[in-house]
Each structure stands twice: as structure tokens, then as C-alpha cells.
Amino acid sequence: MKNIIIKTELLCKSFISDGEVNNVIKNMDLEIYEGDFTVIMGSSGSGKSTLLYNLSGMDSVTTGKVFFDGDDITRMKEKEMAKLRKDKLGFVFQGINLIPNLNVYENILSPTYKTKTDRSEIEKKIDILLEKMELTSQRKKFPNQMSGGQKQKVAICRALINSPKVLFADEPTGSLNSSQGQSVLDTFTNINKEGQSVVMVTHDLKAALRGNRIIYIKDGRIDGDLNLDEYDEKSVLQREEIVYKFLKERGW
Ligand SMILES: Nc1ncnc2c1ncn2[C@@H]1O[C@H](COP(=O)(O)OP(=O)(O)OP(=O)(O)O)[C@@H](O)[C@H]1O
Ligand SMILES: [Mg+2]
Known part of the structure; x- marks a missing residue:
């Protein structure tokens, strides 16, 4: 039996724009298991990013509950939520912003301020991450001196520096070429093998094959759940066929 790390109950998220209510996530009951590499797919606008924001406490729900490790995060005070985010969660989101006046090294270091981890250990870890992402020569650069793909990789290093219990990633390979994308996915596979949970949104079949579970979202609801x-x-080829069939049946 797997442990449930995140659970939603009747989760709803709506936005109001131009006086119209847009119900994006609709009464969703979802369980994410600890140690899983969960992949979320679905067409553009189906609510994937919105769901990720709600699961990770980055945005507040409209109604319903979200539990992290048994605690209802929708009832948490901001300070408590901020601590949870910093200690246990990592994020790589679409269009994530690095801190413009910090260089690469300082950006990756930033979530470690006030953590108890030994400084030299953190420095060692940053060196390893930079090496893995082929960013070693870029460590002193500022965000406005780098390409979109390089910035994305820095954001990934930053998300991993505190060894989060759950890593949330929204289209992490979107702005990367194929070999860069592979190395990011390899990193995710490795941290997952070491026990960290990954929840990743992707449009890419090859990226999706890294997961052990694929949830398909359609119009704010779960339309398919492939274990x-x-x-x-x-x-690998047979698995690819199974995933492809699952996606095609849902209009991917
Ligand atoms: N902050 C917001 N304010 C108003 N509407 C929003 C907001 N964020 C998302 N939406 C709307 O919610 C719907 C779902 O958006 P979301 O970003 O979750 O889609 P997605 O599945 O991630 O799409 P994509 O694959 O293109 O990233 C869209 O109709 C979008 O316009
Ligand atoms: Mg999105």
C-alpha cells in the first residue's frame, strides 16, 4: 500500500473575469501517492496549471480541501504555509521568475536561507546541480544574461536545492532542446528513485513515459487515470504504445 501524500476533496477553483465565472477545476477528488512520479496531461486550458497551483498551496482554492501529508493546507495560515512550501515543496512553474538582481549561484542558494542544513553541504550540492545541468560556467551570470532554457534549468536547480518531499513541475522541458530536456528528466527520475515524489505537467509523450501514473484532465475533471x-x-516500446493509446482515446 502506498502512502497518500496529497489528497483533494471536492476541489473547485473558479476565476471571475469580465463579470463571468469560469469554473476551471470542478469537484475534483484526487489522491497523489508518496514516491510516485505522477504525470498530469490534458489539452491546453483544461486546468493543469491551475490544479498544480492548488495542490501546492501556491494559490487558494475556491471551495473544497487539499491535504498535504494529512494536514488541510486550505486552513493553514500564510506563515505556516510558507514554511511548508520552503521545507517540503519544490516548484518549477511555467514562466517562473528568477530573482533578477541575484546571479545564478545566488538564485539557487536563495531557498536555503534560514534552513538548518550545513553551509558546505549546500555549496557541494549546488556544484553538483550546476554540473548536471551544464551551468557551471554560468554561475556568476544574471537572469537577463541567459537564454530561456538556461533560466529554466536554474529554476530547476533552485527547486531541488532543499531536497523537497514533492517536486511540482509545470512543462519543465518546454523551453529546452531534446538533450537538455533529457538531462532534466534524468534528474527527475533520479530524485524520484531516491524517494522524492514528482508531480509533473507535460504535453510531451516521451516526458510522460518517465512517470508511473498518468492523470488526464479534461475541462477541469479527471478523465483518465493510468497506472x-x-x-x-x-x-519501453510497449509502455509507449499503452500510453499513446490512453491519450489518443481521450483526444490528445
Ligand atoms: N489567474 C487567472 N485568472 C483568470 N483565469 C485564469 C487564471 N489562470 C487560469 N485561468 C483560466 O483557467 C483555464 C485553465 O488554465 P490553465 O492555465 O490551468 O490551463 P492549462 O491546462 O495549464 O493549459 P496549458 O496547457 O496551455 O498550460 C483557462 O481558461 C484560463 O484562462
Ligand atoms: Mg499550463
Whole structure:
């Protein structure tokens, strides 16, 4: 039996724009399991990013509950929520902003301020992350001196520096070329193997194959939930076929 790390109950998220109510997430009951690499897919505008913001406490729900490790985060005070985010969660979001007046190294270091981890350990970890992401030569650069893909990779290092219990990633490979994308996904696979949970939104079939569960969102509801653990014995090609069929059946 897997532990539930995140659970929603009748989660609803609506936006009001031009006086019209837009119900984006509709009465969603969802359980995310600890140690899983969960992939969220669905067409553009189906509510994937909105869901990720709600699951991670980055935005407040309209109605319903979200539990993290058994605690209802919708009832948490901002200070408590901020501590949870900093200690246990990591984020790589679409269009995430690095801090413009900090260089690469300082940006990655920023979530570690006030944490108890030993300074030299953190420095060692940053060096390893920079090396893995091929950013070692960029460590002194500022965000406005780098490409979109490089900035994305810095954001990934920053999300990983505190070894979050859950890493949330929204289209993490979107602005990367194929080999850069592979190395980011390899990093995610590795941290997942070490026990960290990953929740990743992607439009990409190859990226989705990194997951052991694929949730398909359609119009703010769960339209499909594919457990790939059952297919562990199958070849990569067979798994790809299973995922492809699952997606095609849902209009992907
Ligand atoms: N802050 C906001 N204010 C108003 N409407 C919003 C806001 N954020 C999202 N929406 C609306 O919610 C719907 C879902 O948006 P969301 O960003 O969750 O989609 P998505 O599935 O992530 O799409 P994509 O694949 O293009 O990233 C869209 O109709 C969008 O216009
Ligand atoms: Mg999105």
C-alpha cells in the first residue's frame, strides 16, 4: 500500500473575469501517492496549471480541501504555509521568475536561507546541480544574461536545492532542446528513485513515459487515470504504445 501524500476533496477553483465565472477545476477528488512520479496531461486550458497551483498551496482554492501529508493546507495560515512550501515543496512553474538582481549561484542558494542544513553541504550540492545541468560556467551570470532554457534549468536547480518531499513541475522541458530536456528528466527520475515524489505537467509523450501514473484532465475533471506500475515488465516500446493509446482515446 502506498502512502497518500496529497489528497483533494471536492476541489473547485473558479476565476471571475469580465463579470463571468469560469469554473476551471470542478469537484475534483484526487489522491497523489508518496514516491510516485505522477504525470498530469490534458489539452491546453483544461486546468493543469491551475490544479498544480492548488495542490501546492501556491494559490487558494475556491471551495473544497487539499491535504498535504494529512494536514488541510486550505486552513493553514500564510506563515505556516510558507514554511511548508520552503521545507517540503519544490516548484518549477511555467514562466517562473528568477530573482533578477541575484546571479545564478545566488538564485539557487536563495531557498536555503534560514534552513538548518550545513553551509558546505549546500555549496557541494549546488556544484553538483550546476554540473548536471551544464551551468557551471554560468554561475556568476544574471537572469537577463541567459537564454530561456538556461533560466529554466536554474529554476530547476533552485527547486531541488532543499531536497523537497514533492517536486511540482509545470512543462519543465518546454523551453529546452531534446538533450537538455533529457538531462532534466534524468534528474527527475533520479530524485524520484531516491524517494522524492514528482508531480509533473507535460504535453510531451516521451516526458510522460518517465512517470508511473498518468492523470488526464479534461475541462477541469479527471478523465483518465493510468497506472503504469502494472506494466513494469513490459518493454519501453510497449509502455509507449499503452500510453499513446490512453491519450489518443481521450483526444490528445
Ligand atoms: N489567474 C487567472 N485568472 C483568470 N483565469 C485564469 C487564471 N489562470 C487560469 N485561468 C483560466 O483557467 C483555464 C485553465 O488554465 P490553465 O492555465 O490551468 O490551463 P492549462 O491546462 O495549464 O493549459 P496549458 O496547457 O496551455 O498550460 C483557462 O481558461 C484560463 O484562462
Ligand atoms: Mg499550463
